[in-house]
Amino acid sequence: MEKMNSQSKNQAFDLVPGTAWTGKWNQNPYKIIKTLGKGANGVVYLAHTRTGQKAVKIGEDKMSLTSEVNVLRAFSKVQGNVLGPSLLDVDDLIWKGEVYPFFCMEYLEGETLLDFAKKRGTEWIPVFMVQLLGDLDRLHQEGWIFGDLKPDNLIITGPPSRVRWFDVGGTTKQGRAVKEYTEFYDRGYWGLGDRKAEPSYDLFAAAMILIETAYPRRFDKPVGASSEKTLSLLRRYIQHSPPLAAYQNVLLRALKGEYPNAQLMKKDLIQTIEKKTSRKPPRNQQRTGNPRKSTQGRRGSAGSSKEKASYRPEIILTTSFLFLSSVLYFMGQWM
């Protein structure tokens, strides 16, 4: 649930750089370097800790911060802890007689999606979307829904550039009502579904993020508009933007909630990207009219039986071998 500050007595709770304290329960020392940002449930600071520079989130509201800790804790039980920033410490801070809960997590350094795209080119955006959909799929398989999915909660780390999420305050168990959301990315707001935590809820938000990259100023829903009206409005926005129009089918399916899981949307998105890039050079092989052919060839590298008299399969095999071995190498480094 989204928190409001109207009731909170600690509205102006702000710690200046240099502020130091020791946790009430675990006795770990902290010293603030700077403020990183303000989330729905508290303020995030960069701080010196025993183990180096980490992010510390200090809550204004004890309840919602604890909810967030519960989510991070559940994530840390997942193999490899790839779902969110890793949780390092949970404790209380006593400041001027008041008790504030806080937790310490891994510090993710990077840029926002839109800043990154501005600097490095918009061709990155679909790539990040593919990454994001892969992460969402894993999250969904663990029984969670991200909920408040929006560019503010995403960060591009790297190199190598990779999209990560860092504010998991809205993460909700599947089947429940989504804890936190932002209207523009919320299908309930657009009248295109409820707020039940299910994979299609996140996929709607993912589609809206992609749409937003073409309309950074966003746009509003007309008051009292029916779901047909809002859908056709969104469709028009997609069609009017050349970079979005290419993804029209994927976007509309996501908006209509037609993808039961992130994997399917990811697959469609990848196909669209491939179609888009293969269209650029004028080598139209319109013999069969089967757009899947090329992708199948590329994927089925392991057992490609129909070898034609060309070097293509060899090249593909070699690249995939190189790719696989580099993946193995990096995994080895990771472990």
Add this chain to the structure above:
Amino acid sequence: MNHGKIKQILLLTDGCSNQGEDPAAVAAFAKEKGITVNVVGVLDHGSARDHGLQEVESIAASGGGVSQIVNVNQLARTVQMVTKQSMTHTLHGVVQNELSQILGSGQEVDDLPPDKRGEVIDVVDELGETVNLDVLILVDMSASMKPKLPMVQDALTDLSISLHSRTGENHFALFVFPGKRKETEKVLDWTPEMNSLTGVFQRMTTGGITPTGPALQAALQHFDKRLSKRSLKRYGEDEFPIEESGF
């Protein structure tokens, strides 16, 4: 909190009641009866604002509820937040009571070590998801509210979407004040669906007086009526004690 059900009155007003008893007094009485009063103030800028603001805050404070002042374009978001936040407060209170019975009085959730606290919050979250909820919505239809009514309708539809996404049951009733002939008029009796709202507000004529106190009174009576009707039927049909809600 009887029978594992949360009862709320949600008042949408621009403040400045001008007829009948003090709404804050009625709200205080409601609180004693286990009904929380939440207020969303849709205020204009100008001189009336301060007075309106005060009234909004004092009604919610007396009614044990949450208040929030908004611009009309944030209405949908706020109505749903206020309702849910108030629910969590109520549940937190219940869990807190249980805890002090177990741990001795004076012991608060915040005094627990972070690990234990997490478990308590899990229970609160679970209850918030599954508990049954009755919301009686009370809409101020005085002349100054008229231009805001389409947004009010949107906000209520949005609230219905949010609450229906929960596992627990919801019932809504909608009252407006002043009504055509009476101070308060019932627009919608207890119903699980709020889809039937479309067009309701267009038909309404807005009036000049703002009898907020009497309207709250009528809302309370409507809750009572529901209770007595229930007990005439089979007792506690779809209601269950909160202790047994499955965890």
